[in-house]
Each structure stands twice: as C-alpha cells, then as structure tokens.
Amino acid sequence: xxxxxxxxxxxxxxxxxxxxxxxxxxxxxxxxxxxxxxxxxxxxxxxxxxxxxxxxxxxxxxxxxxxxxxxxxxxxxxxxxxxxxxxxxxxxxxxxxxxxxxxxxxxxxxxxxxxxxxxxxxxxxxxxxxxxxxxxxxxxxxxxxxxxxxxxxxxxxxxxxxxxxxxxxxxxxxxxxxxxxxxxxxxxxxxxxxxxxxxxxxxxxxxxxxxxxxxxxxxxxxxxxxxxxxxxxxxxxxxxxxxxxxxxxxxxxxxxxxxxxxxxxxxxxxxxxxxxxxxxxxxxxxxxxxxxxxxxxxxxxxxxxxxxxxxxxxxxxxxxxxxxxxxxxxxxxxxxxxxxxxxxxxxxxxxxxxxxxxxxxxxxxxxxxxxxxxxxxxxxxxxxxxxxxxxxxxxxxxxxxxxxxxxxxxxxxxxxxxxxxxxxxxxxxxxxxxxxxxxxxxxxxxxxxxxxxxxxxxxxxxxxxxxxxxxxxxxxxxxxxxxxxxxxxxxx
Numbered sequence: 156x157x158x159x160x161x162x163x164x165x166x167x168x169x170x171x172x173x174x175x176x177x178x179x180x181x182x183x184x185x186x187x188x189x190x191x192x193x194x195x196x197x198x199x200x201x202x203x204x205x206x207x208x209x210x211x212x213x214x215x216x217x218x219x220x221x222x223x224x225x226x227x228x229x230x231x232x233x234x235x236x237x238x239x240x241x242x243x244x245x246x247x248x249x250x251x252x253x254x255x256x257x258x259x260x261x262x263x264x265x266x267x268x269x270x271x272x273x274x275x276x277x278x279x280x281x282x283x284x285x286x287x288x289x290x291x292x293x294x295x296x297x298x299x300x301x302x303x304x305x306x307x308x309x310x311x312x313x314x315x316x317x318x319x320x321x322x323x324x325x326x327x328x329x330x331x332x333x334x335x336x337x338x339x340x341x342x343x344x345x346x347x348x349x350x351x352x353x354x355x356x357x358x359x360x361x362x363x364x365x366x367x368x369x370x371x372x373x374x375x376x377x378x379x380x381x382x383x384x385x386x387x388x389x390x391x392x393x394x395x396x397x398x399x400x401x402x403x404x405x406x407x408x409x410x411x412x413x414x415x416x417x418x419x420x421x422x423x424x425x426x427x428x429x430x431x432x433x434x435x436x437x438x439x440x441x442x443x444x445x446x447x448x449x450x451x452x453x454x455x456x457x458x459x460x461x462x463x464x465x466x467x468x469x470x471x472x473x474x475x476x477x478x479x480x481x482x483x484x485x486x487x488x489x490x491x492x493x494x495x496x497x498x499x500x501x502x503x504x505x506x507x508x509x510x511x512x513x514x515x516x517x518x519x520x521x522x523x524x525x526x527x528x529x530x531x532x533x534x535x536x537x538x539x540x541x542x543x544x545x546x547x548x549x550x551x552x553x554x555x556x557x558x559x560x561x562x563x564x565x566x567x568x569x570x571x572x573x574x575x576x577x578x579x580x581x582x583x584x585x586x587x588x589x590x591x592x593x594x595x596x597x598x599x600x601x602x603x604x605x606x607x608x609x610x611x612x613x614x615x616x617x618x619x620x621x622x623x624x625x626x627x628x629x630x631x632x633x634x635x636x637x638x639x640x641x642x643x644x645x646x647x
Contacts, residue, residue, distance in 0.1 A: 157194050169198040170361070177368040177520050185369040192371055196355060198363075200502075204354065205361050208508045208533045220463050224449040225477050226549050232422065233551035248424055249417025252401060253305035256313035259394060260298060260415050261404035263378045263484070263537065264291075264329065265322030265351050271572065272564055276325035278407045279332050282561065282572040284579065285599045285627045290407055290561070291332065295339035296602035297414040304606060305417070315415050316397055317346045318390055322375045326350050340603075349388035351380040356513050358530045365516040372513055377534025378406065378484070379504060386497040394490045402493070404537065406484040408561040410575045411582065413607065419550055423487040428548040430541060431487035432456075434480040435554040440467040445482040445538070447549055454541035456482045480549055482538060483558045492544060500543045504535050556582060556607075587628075591616030596624055603630035 157165070159178075166172045174193065178186060234242070252258050268277045278291040288296075298315050306312045321329050330348055333339075338346045355363040356372040366372035376383070381404070385391050394402070401424070403415045413419070416433075423431040432447050441464060445456040459467075462478065469477040510528040517523060541547055552558070559578035560570040568574075584594045586608040592615030605611050611628075620626045629637070 157190070159190060162190060162193050165198065166193070169202055171198055171202075171363050173362060174365060174371060176518075177365075177516075180520070181369050189369040189371075196371070201355050201363070202361070204506055204533050205357050205531075207506045208357075208531060209361075211506060212508055219450060219457060219461050220466050222450045223446075223457060223462070223466065223478060225471075226448060226454070226480055230426075230548045231480075231551070232548075234418070235551070235553060242418060245418045245421030245425060247308065247417075248421035249415075249419070250305040250308045250421075252420060252424065253301060253315060253415065253417060254309040254311040254313040256398050257400040258313075258415055258420055259316040259318060259397075259399040259402045261381070261402045261488075262294070262317065262319045262407055263381060263404065264319050264407040265325055265375055265378070266407070267324055270563060271561070276321070276329050276332070277561070278319075278325075278329065280561065280572075282410065282576040282579075284576060285597065285625045286601065286629075290410060291329075292336070292339050293410065293602055294407070294412065294414050295341055297412075297606060299340050300602050300604075300606045301415055301417070304609070314342065314345050316394070316399060317341060318394075318402070319346065319348045320351050320378075320381055320384060321348055322351050323353060324375075347390065347393060349384055349390055351378075351384045352376045352387070354533050356511070356530055356532050358515070364513055364530055366514055367522060368516055368520050372515070372530075374532040375534070377507065378537040379535025379539055381537055382493065382496045382501045382504075382540065385493060386501075391490065391494050391497060394493075400490055402488050402490065404486045404488060409483065409485070409558055410561060410579050411557050411559045412485065413557055419487060422550050423548060426548045427546060428487065428544075429489040429492035429546045430544045431548045431550060432480075432538070432541070433483060433485035433487075433550050433552055433557070435483055435552060435558050437476060437479050437481045438554070440464070440476060442481065446478045447480040447482050447538075447541075448478055454544070454547045456536070456538040456541070480551065483560075484537065485557075486537065492540075496540045496543060500540065503543075505539045506533050507536055508533060555585075586611060587615045587620070590614075593619040594626075595622040596620060596626065598626040598628065600628045601630055601633055603633060604628055 163175060166174055264276060264278045266277045268275060268280050271280060273280065279289050281287055281289045298317060302315055333346060353373040354376045356374055358364055364372040401420060405412050419433055434447050437444060443459050445458050447456055471477050509532045511530060511532050512525045512528055513530040514522060514524045559575050561575045562570040565571045565573050580597050580599060583598050583600045586600060587594050587598055589608060590611035598620055614628055
C-alpha cells in the first residue's frame with residue numbers, strides 16, 4: 156500500500172485531495188481502511204472516464220439516429236427461416252466443439268435482486284416453478300444436459316467451463332450458494348467465479364463522492380467491465396490453458412436462455428465470426444430494447460432512448476421494421492477476440508452515465524441521502540465491443556423460445572417473476588405437445604431431461620396431462636433423489 160504522503164501527493168495532482176479532509180479525525184483502523192481503498196483506485200483513469208462521461212451527456216442523439224443502418228443481410232440469419240438441414244449442420248458443428256472442450260459459458264451475474272424485492276443475488280431467485288428451481292440451477296442443468304448431448308452425438312466427452320462474473324456485493328453469497336448445492340451436478344473445477352470491477356461515483360463537478368468519512372462511494376463498472384475483469388482475474392489465461400476457444404456470454408436474468416446454444420455457436424463458426432449477437436424481433440417499434448445495427452460503418456447497439464419514433468417506425472420493402480434486431484444480451488465471442496479487446500480496445504470503449512441519488516458526506520462530515528440526483532455513476536456495456544470487429548453476425552431467434560427477462564417486481568406486469576414463470580411453462584407445454592402429449596394444465600420439463608425438446612416422446616406421447624394437476628417431468632436421477640411417490644414419470 157502507498158504511504159500517506161504519496162497518496163496525498165497523488166490526490167492533489169488529480170484534483171481529489173478532498174478525500175482526505177477528515178483523515179485526522181479518523182481512528183487508526185479507519186485511516187488504514189481509507190488509505191487501502193484509495194490505493195486500489197486509478198485516479199488518472201477515473202478522471203479520464205469522468206471527462207468521457209460528461210462529453211457523452213452533451214452528445215447529439217439525433218446524429219446517432221441519422222447514421223443508423225440495419226445489419227446487412229450477409230451478416231444476418233434467422234432460425235425461423237433457416238432450413239432444417241442447415242440448422243442441423245450448425246447444431247452438429249456446435250456439439251462437436253463442445254465435445255472437444257472448446258466452448259465455455261460466460262455468465263454475467265453481478266446484480267442483486269433489489270428490484271425484485273430481495274437482497275440476495277438475482278441468480279439465486281426462484282420465479283415459483285413447480286420444481287422450485289432458481290435461475291442458477293436451471294442454467295447449470297442446461298450445461299450438464301448439453302455436455303451429455305455432445306458426448307452422445309460425437310462419442311467424445313468434453314466439459315463446458317462455467318465462468319461466472321459476480322460483483323463485490325454478490326460474490327461471496329453466490330460462491331456459498333453454489334457450493335452448498337454442489338454446483339448443481341457440475342464439476343467444482345469447472346465453475347469459476349470472478350468479480351467485476353468498481354468505479355468511483357462523481358458529483359457533477361468531477362469530485363469523487365465520499366459515502367462516509369472513511370469510505371469512497373463506489374459502484375460496479377457495468378457488464379462491460381467484463382473485459383477488464385477477464386484479464387485482471389486471469390480468466391483469459393484459464394481459458395487458454397483449458398483449450399477453450401469460444402464462449403457464449405449472457406446475463407443471468409433470462410430464464411429461457413439456451414446456455415452454450417450449439418446452433419448459435421455453430422452458426423457463428425460457419426460464418427467465421429469472432430463476435431456475434433443473438434437477437435429477437437422487436438415486439439413493437441417503440442419497445443424499450445436496444446437495436447443491433449450499424450452506425451457510421453461500425454456495429455453497435457443503439458439504445459431505444461436514442462432512436463426517434465420516426466426512425467423506429469421505418470419499414471423495409473417487405474413491410475418489416477427496418478431496425479428490428481432487438482438486443483437481448485446474448486453473445487458469442489472467440490477467446491482471441493476477447494484477448495484483443497482486453498489488451499487493445501478496453502480503454503477505448505464508450506462510457507454510459509446514470510444520474511443517481513448518491514449518499515454523500517458534506518463539508519462538516521455529515522452524511523446525507525439526497526432526494527434528487529446529485530451525481531453520476533459510470534459504467535460500460537458488454538455490447539460496446541461490437542465496433543472493434545468486422546467479423547460480426549446476428550442470429551435471430553423466436554422470442555417465445557429464448558427470451559423472457561426478469562427485471563421488475565410483479566406489480567409492473569412485465570419482465571417480472573410471473574411473466575418469466577408463464578413463459579417457461581408455456582414453452583414446455585408447446586414442447587410436450589410437439590412430442591405427442593396433451594397438456595391442459597401446467598407442465599415443467601427438467602433441463603436434465605431435455606435441452607430443447609429432444610427425448611420427450613417416450614415420456615409424453617399419447618398421454619394427457621389434466622388441468623387439475625401440475626406436472627413436473629424429471630430425470631431418473633432427480634426421481635431417485637426426491638424419492639418420487641410413484642406418480643407417472645416422476646411427476647409431482
């Protein structure tokens with residue numbers, strides 16, 4: 156740790172000397188806490204980010220709007236219009252890479268469930284499925300099932316490493332949760348947790364805010380902090396040691412996500428992409444989702460707030476929305492591209508600014524909780540690296556099979572636990588009926604039974620699942636574990 160004299164000199168140089176205003180009033184322990192925290196912050200970089208942030212607030216949104224172009228047809232395909240032979244080719248290519256251990260999953264799970272009314276990591280949240288499974292469990296079991304499918308297809312057994320980016324607030328609780336549940340059947344060595352970084356909070360004059368007299372106000376650096384975190388925590392090195400060449404990156408709050416989707420992986424490989432985005436058609440011109448497109452010749456996601464209503468409503472010659480590729484935080488990257496971003500481009504990434512009500516200490520050392528925004532939090536977004544590649548593709552998927560976000564409490568009525576539960580059970584009903592069953596009530600399929608509808612016929616064909624019963628289709632190992640009381644196929 157730097158000495159007090161060096162820290163004082165450095166803060167004066169960076170215009171942040173006020174952080175030591177109360178130093179002489181602190182206990183020795185508090186002094187060491189503050190000096191330790193200061194030693195972890197790159198103040199020159201923080202000041203540069205503040206400058207970029209303020210410039211972004213002054214930016215001309217109309218200029219972005221006028222420069223937008225849709226993704227070229229050569230870089231776009233849709234599952235709905237892709238013939239079955241090509242789809243199977245993509246799937247087999249992805250399964251082959253999985254069986255060789257070349258595919259990893261990069262999960263962004265730094266958020267707490269505060270907006271859902273809980274104070275624990277969002278990945279630990281249960282939307283009330285018949286099984287009671289949490290987001291973490293559902294996604295872990297999809298990984299386990301996919302490993303089985305890849306081995307069945309190729310005869311080779313490969314693991315899918317699960318890299319989980321947490322935050323300071325969620326790291327330890329996430330680690331304990333996964334450990335207590337024995338990583339939901341995955342090998343412990345293949346579950347790797349690492350923390351995203353933090354950035355100081357600023358007032359509008361560029362001064363870093365003190366949360367307490369001995370504590371600087373810090374906030375997570377956004378899901379775009381993943382690139383720096385991959386480098387800093389040795390994750391890229393770990394990927395290379397394991398032979399991982401490709402990763403599927405996604406956020407934790409999509410209950411329908413097809414983790415390490417072999418079709419998506421295979422498509423990106425077939426197209427020679429080093430970066431790809433899975434998208435859904437916008438539900439309406441003004442739906443509050445970002446749009447994947449080109450701006451001034453470079454790929455990026457334009458936030459819905461940056462698009463005028465007139466542009467959002469533009470259509471092509473087929474009558475479809477011109478800017479229809481809704482971003483769902485679901486991406487493919489080569490490990491080589493991730494390394495390039497971390498080593499060459501991370502500092503050039505765009506910064507995003509949120510005006511917030513940030514508790515602060517005044518000149519007398521009294522802490523206040525403001526009732527209106529008094530400062531900014533700076534973050535980076537994971538999709539802001541699209542601009543650094545020319546080998547970019549998009550893959551459109553049906554919303555009902557792959558996207559149902561969990562962001563709001565039930566009273567909002569959308570992107571909430573009730574809609575997430577509804578959407579996954581509706582999908583499972585469709586999959587069972589495609590396999591020859593009849594469903595009048597609710598039915599849940601364990602990810603350990605089927606990844607995307609396969610292997611269901613033997614369990615459901617010709618059977619009727621009545622509305623008076625809630626059905627849970629479990630794997631044999633789950634039936635044994637839960638000591639099923641004899642109901643058909645382990646249904647509860």
